Amino acid sequence: MSKARIILEVDQLTAGYVSSMMIIEDVSISVREGEIVTILGPNGAGKSTLIRSICGLVKYTEGKVRFRSKEISGLSTHEIINQAIAYVPQTNNVFSRLSVLHNLDLGAIANPDFRKERLNRMFQLFPDLQKYQETKAGKLSGGQRQMLALARALMSNPELLMLDEPSAGLSPLLRRQVFEHVQRIHEDGVTVVMVEQNARAALKVSDRGIVLSEGKLRLEGPADELLEHPSMREIYFGAAPGN
Numbered sequence: 001m002s003k004a005r006i007i008l009e010v011d012q013l014t015a016g017y018v019s020s021m022m023i024i025e026d027v028s029i030s031v032r033e034g035e036i037v038t039i040l041g042p043n044g045a046g047k048s049t050l051i052r053s054i055c056g057l058v059k060y061t062e063g064k065v066r067f068r069s070k071e072i073s074g075l076s077t078h079e080i081i082n083q084a085i086a087y088v089p090q091t092n093n094v095f096s097r098l099s100v101l102h103n104l105d106l107g108a109i110a111n112p113d114f115r116k117e118r119l120n121r122m123f124q125l126f127p128d129l130q131k132y133q134e135t136k137a138g139k140l141s142g143g144q145r146q147m148l149a150l151a152r153a154l155m156s157n158p159e160l161l162m163l164d165e166p167s168a169g170l171s172p173l174l175r176r177q178v179f180e181h182v183q184r185i186h187e188d189g190v191t192v193v194m195v196e197q198n199a200r201a202a203l204k205v206s207d208r209g210i211v212l213s214e215g216k217l218r219l220e221g222p223a224d225e226l227l228e229h230p231s232m233r234e235i236y237f238g239a240a241p242g243n
Contacts, residue, residue, distance in 0.1 A: 004032040006069075007160060007191050008054070013063030015053040022061065023049040024215040031160075036182065036192045038202040038223070041212035042236050047195040048090070050212065051162050055087045056080045067160070082110055086158035090165040093149035096138030100129050103137050103148055107155030114157045122151040125184055143174035150181060154190070161185060163194035167201070179205045199236075203227055211235055 008031040016022040024046040031037050039047045052058045054065050056077040064073045067083050081087070095103050104122060108115040123130035126147045132140065137148055146166060153161060166182070167175040175198060183205050186192055196202035203209050209226040211219035213235045219226065226232070 004034050006030050007033045007067065008193070009064075009066040009069075010050075010054060011064045011066070013050070013053060013060050013065065015049060015058050015060035015063075017049075017058060019061065022215065023058075024053070024212070027063075027212070027215075027217050029210055029217065029220070031191060031193055033159075033191055034186075034189070035207045036186050036194070036205060037208050037210060038199075038206040039193065039195045039210045039212065040197075040199050040202070040226075041218075043197075044214075045212040046215040047212055048164050049215075051087070051164060051193065051195055054080075055085065055162060057087075081156070084157070084159040085162065086153035086156055086160070087162045088149050088153045088164065088166065090168055094137040094140075094145050094152065097136060099134050099136055100140070100148055101133040103152050104129070104133075104155050107152035110156040115155070118155045118157055121188070122154060125154075125181065126151050143170055143177065146170065146174075146178060147181065150178075150185070154185065158190060160191045160193065163192065165195055165197065167196065167198055175201060199232075200227060 010027060010029045013027045014022050014025050027050060039050060041047050049058055053060050056075055064071055066072065067085060072080050072083060104119060108118060128144050129148060129151055137145060140148060167178045170178065179201055182192055194202065203223040203226060206223040208221065209223050218235055219229060219231060
């Protein structure tokens with residue numbers, strides 16, 4: 001993995017929703033092609049703000065973002081998505097009044113040449129979506145809606161998939177299924193960056209973890225080592241190591 005080229009670079013990013021209050025400060029991360037990287041941290045750490053900034057949904061006051069060595073700082077979200085990046089927000093990630101098939105077709109707009117091929121692949125990855133393709137998305141279960149959100153993003157044939165809390169609000173069984181799907185997506189050659197609260201489950205399927213706290217980068221390292229790091233308890237619970 002170490003020899004793979006860097007696909008995403010975030011350099012000293014400072015961002016927030018209002019100019020007087022920055023949520024993340026001076027954050028620098030890199031993601032290599034073919035990795036699954038999970039961004040962790042307690043509530044309010046700035047995890048979602050970080051990936052929303054990368055996708056152009058939050059303006060940043062300082063720093064740069066590069067995708068495949070090309071600077072994408074300042075581009076609109078639409079322009080960023082056209083760079084072969086897909087983003088799945090935590091909420092409002094499907095069109096509830098439209099059918100499953102219509103949702104998937106909307107996902108293919110950015111890359112229509114691959115529509116038929118991608119649709120067949122999505123039905124292989126998510127069999128329920130083929131079964132319910134004429135059903136309105138709003139009538140699906142929570143787990144099925146999350147599968148549809150993932151599939152709709154993948155219809156654009158992205159090289160980088162960014163997920164914001166993909167297991168939020170799901171039962172333990174459905175959470176496990178979500179992470180299994182993330183692994184299958186990764187096996188298809190897609191690099192994945194995801195924000196997650198469920199640290200242990202997410203790191204089990206990840207190559208590396210990145211930990212934010214109070215808007216700053218606190219830790220990063222191999223996934224299998226990060227949970228055992230002595231500072232993790234302090235970051236999450238405010239307890240000093242050994243207490």
